Amino acid sequence: RRLEVAAAPLTNGVLADGTLVPLLANLGSPKEAANAVELGAEGVGLFRTEFLFLDSKTAPTVEEQEKQYTELLAAFPGKKVVVRALDAGADKPLSFLNAAKEENPALGLRGLRALRASEQILRDQLTALVNAQNATEADLWVMAPMVADAPEAEYFVALGKELGLKTVGAMAEIPSLALVADQVAEVSDFVSIGTNDLTQYTMAADRMLGSVASYQDPWHPAVLRLIKMLGDAGAAAGKPVGVCGEAAADPLLAVVLVGLGATTLSMTPAALVDVRAELAGVTLDEARAKAAAALGGRSADEARAAASAVVAAGA
Numbered sequence: 001r002r003l004e005v006a007a008a009p010l011t012n013g014v015l016a017d018g019t020l021v022p023l024l025a026n027l028g029s030p031k032e033a034a035n036a037v038e039l040g041a042e043g044v045g046l047f048r049t050e051f052l053f054l055d056s057k058t059a060p061t062v063e064e065q066e067k068q069y070t071e072l073l074a075a076f077p078g079k080k081v082v083v084r085a086l087d088a089g090a091d092k093p094l095s096f097l098n099a100a101k102e103e104n105p106a107l108g109l110r111g112l113r114a115l116r117a118s119e120q121i122l123r124d125q126l127t128a129l130v131n132a133q134n135a136t137e138a139d140l141w142v143m144a145p146m147v148a149d150a151p152e153a154e155y156f157v158a159l160g161k162e163l164g165l166k167t168v169g170a171m172a173e174i175p176s177l178a179l180v181a182d183q184v185a186e187v188s189d190f191v192s193i194g195t196n197d198l199t200q201y202t203m204a205a206d207r208m209l210g211s212v213a214s215y216q217d218p219w220h221p222a223v224l225r226l227i228k229m230l231g232d233a234g235a236a237a238g239k240p241v242g243v244c245g246e247a248a249a250d251p252l253l254a255v256v257l258v259g260l261g262a263t264t265l266s267m268t269p270a271a272l273v274d275v276r277a278e279l280a281g282v283t284l285d286e287a288r289a290k291a292a293a294a295l296g297g298r299s300a301d302e303a304r305a306a307a308s309a310v311v312a313a314g315a
């Protein structure tokens with residue numbers, strides 16, 4: 001007789017004191033949804049829509065997009081799915097949005113800036129998302145990439161709501177946004193921190209350039225201090241603040257991010273297992289103690305060492 005061995009059920013993200021920290025997946029195609037669910041993703045924290053259209057010469061139609069977004073949302077009934085509006089430019093140029101050649105594309109017409117310059121493309125994308133939202137059971141959240149300040153966030157939120165979206169927010173990837181985080185939290189339903197670009201712009205080091213790769217370290221206390229400003233502003237306004245950059249996939253840094261005020265973490269699905277295990281070993285107070293220690297470092301290495309030197313009782 002063959003014994004049926006049931007796989008242990010994957011628990012949700014939770015700290016040692018019972019504080020819930022939903023663990024979400026970063027995806028670039030609806031085809032990646034099944035694997036993320038299998039690895040215990042509690043939803044999607046970043047769906048990079050530009051990946052779908054990197055080879056398109058012309059802007060995708062509403063119907064074409066609606067099909068993709070509906071397929072994605074249908075994989076997460078009752079779950080949160082955060083979709084990002086097209087993030088065109090710099091490392092991900094889209095020929096139908098980034099026409100001009102720029103000397104410094106990372107500092108150019110990219111993200112929300114490019115979408116505003118071609119507003120019909122943005123309207124079509126948001127319309128496709130509204131249709132997918134209304135056709136499925138998922139809890140759709142939509143956010144704009146590369147938002148510089150509160151008026152830009154307000155523009156995107158107003159347009160999304162006018163077209164019928166329920167939950168609309170801004171990504172924090174530019175230091176200016178973190179510096180006015182209190183103003184942004186007032187107008188945005190949520191904020192999601194993109195630590196890859198936030199680090200690039202804080203350290204003034206091109207994330208694509210190997211010669212300055214050592215600067216692209218989200219452990220740098222300058223980056224952590226900006227994240228704390230965002231976490232504090234979110235807590236004061238009662239708005240969720242997630243992290244969806246690569247930083248969330250580093251287990252010890254994930255603990256520090258929670259200590260700085262992150263309410264959800266989103267990462268490549270392969271990282272979910274290790275991050276879930278690390279979070280389970282610390283209380284919120286211990287995560288805050290590690291965050292405080294990291295903030296006092298003078299470099300990324302010092303911050304990392306200081307955070308690991310704070311020993312959690314459950315670790």
Ligand code: PEP
Nearest residue numbers: 194195196197244245246
């Ligand atoms: C980020 O900048 O951290 C982010 C999540 O966006 P992307 O990596 O797609 O630029």
Ligand code: MG
Nearest residue numbers: 173194196197
């Ligand atoms: Mg980014």
